[in-house]
Amino acid sequence: MKIINPNYIYQDGNILENQAIAFEKNIEKIAPIEDLLKLFPNAQIINLPENSLIMPGLINAHVHLEFSANKETLEYGDFLQWLYSVIGNRDELINSCNIECMKKATQMMLESGITTYGAVSSYGMDLDAAASSPQNVVFFNELIGSQATMADALFADFTARLDASKSIKREGFYPAVAIHSPYSVHPILVKKALQMVKNEKLPLSAHFLESPAEKKWLEQSEGDFKKFFVDFLKQEKAVSNIKEFLAHFTDVPTLMTHVVQAGNEELEILSKSKHTIIHCPISNRLLGNGAIDLAELDKHNIHWICATDGLSSNYTLNLFEEMKIALFMHHEADLLTLAKRLLQSVTKDAAKALGLNTGEIKEGKNSDMLVLELTSKPNEQLPLHLLLHGYNISKIYINGKQVKGE
Numbered sequence: 001m002k003i004i005n006p007n008y009i010y011q012d013g014n015i016l017e018n019q020a021i022a023f024e025k026n027i028e029k030i031a032p033i034e035d036l037l038k039l040f041p042n043a044q045i046i047n048l049p050e051n052s053l054i055m056p057g058l059i060n061a062h063v064h065l066e067f068s069a070n071k072e073t074l075e076y077g078d079f080l081q082w083l084y085s086v087i088g089n090r091d092e093l094i095n096s097c098n099i100e101c102m103k104k105a106t107q108m109m110l111e112s113g114i115t116t117y118g119a120v121s122s123y124g125m126d127l128d129a130a131a132s133s134p135q136n137v138v139f140f141n142e143l144i145g146s147q148a149t150m151a152d153a154l155f156a157d158f159t160a161r162l163d164a165s166k167s168i169k170r171e172g173f174y175p176a177v178a179i180h181s182p183y184s185v186h187p188i189l190v191k192k193a194l195q196m197v198k199n200e201k202l203p204l205s206a207h208f209l210e211s212p213a214e215k216k217w218l219e220q221s222e223g224d225f226k227k228f229f230v231d232f233l234k235q236e237k238a239v240s241n242i243k244e245f246l247a248h249f250t251d252v253p254t255l256m257t258h259v260v261q262a263g264n265e266e267l268e269i270l271s272k273s274k275h276t277i278i279h280c281p282i283s284n285r286l287l288g289n290g291a292i293d294l295a296e297l298d299k300h301n302i303h304w305i306c307a308t309d310g311l312s313s314n315y316t317l318n319l320f321e322e323m324k325i326a327l328f329m330h331h332e333a334d335l336l337t338l339a340k341r342l343l344q345s346v347t348k349d350a351a352k353a354l355g356l357n358t359g360e361i362k363e364g365k366n367s368d369m370l371v372l373e374l375t376s377k378p379n380e381q382l383p384l385h386l387l388l389h390g391y392n393i394s395k396i397y398i399n400g401k402q403v404k405g406e
């Protein structure tokens with residue numbers, strides 16, 4: 001047993017004072033240090049410097065490790081232009097990101113306090129990097145392919161990758177499924193994968209209504225996507241419309257990524273099916289997709305969380321930076337309320353959406369904790385200061401194991 005003794009604990013927008021934490025893999029007890037010493041007289045005591053704060057480790061529910069080599073290669077500003085640049089540079093980007101490059105990306109996340117991440121894996125080339133990283137990982141094997149003639153081969157490749165991820169037996173590693181998007185996955189494939197997800201109760205994610213071009217293509221088989229599909233796949237029509245796609249997910253709460261272009265009708269369906277929206281503000285801005293309307297999501301009682309997306313559409317994998325950008329993007333929201341919501345979204349709410357026992361400094365939860373060095377006694381605007389000031393993270397614990405700090 002270990003006892004860590006901070007000045008403050010941040011949980012759900014509140015600041016607890018004079019409470020220490022007794023923990024092993026899980027948080028065993030939160031109480032004043034004197035009480036914990038009586039309960040656990042042989043525990044190892046970890047004392048912390050003045051103004052230390054413990055908060056839950058952050059959860060980045062959506063990242064693409066395999067594209068971590070991108071810095072100046074891909075073209076930003078417009079979704080289709082970006083997509084063409086991905087296709088034009090895909091081989092070079094993938095081949096230039098070896099395991100070291102991907103480990104650097106997981107380390108970048110760790111340094112900024114990310115103790116759990118959801119890796120969307122297109123090719124399975126990131127499996128070793130994810131398996132050997134210190135974080136909890138939900139490994140989303142992605143299914144893609146809009147041509148019915150290729151369905152069997154694509155599904156076989158997908159299940160082989162899924163099986164490989166199931167063979168990883170370590171604490172905090174969870175195989176999962178991602179459906180690439182409504183425009184890129186044939187309904188036959190979606191159906192087969194969803195059956196698997198239901199049978200095996202696997203976490204599920206999908207990109208959904210990211211760009212205006214995607215919406216137009218799904219609704220009318222027209223717009224900027226038309227040329228793309230005709231040129232690359234000789235495909236004249238979308239494989240599903242929006243409602244047909246969503247119908248597959250009716251009984252399966254799913255992490256739907258982006259959803260910037262959803263209107264009232266789509267939001268009603270998302271709400272009814274209890275899906276969670278993953279909001280990636282930096283990616284949305286860089287790819288020219290606009291800003292999601294968070295107030296509309298709240299009106300529809302839709303859960304939303306914040307994530308970084310991959311380095312293919314971001315300059316960093318830092319959730320504090322991502323939340324700060326969200327804070328400025330959604331300028332009409334009350335500042336402090338939004339700061340609190342964002343922090344909750346990358347801790348407690350993300351854990352809930354991924355089905356993990358973490359994201360809270362609470363008895364029984366996994367010991368995924370950050371120690372931050374504040375510069376003075378925190379006040380009621382702490383959530384805001386946490387996003388603005390990039391406080392030093394001096395120690396990190398994941399499942400009770402120290403992975404950063406002295």
Ligand SMILES: [Zn+2]
Pocket residue numbers: 062064120207257309310
């Ligand atoms: Zn993505």
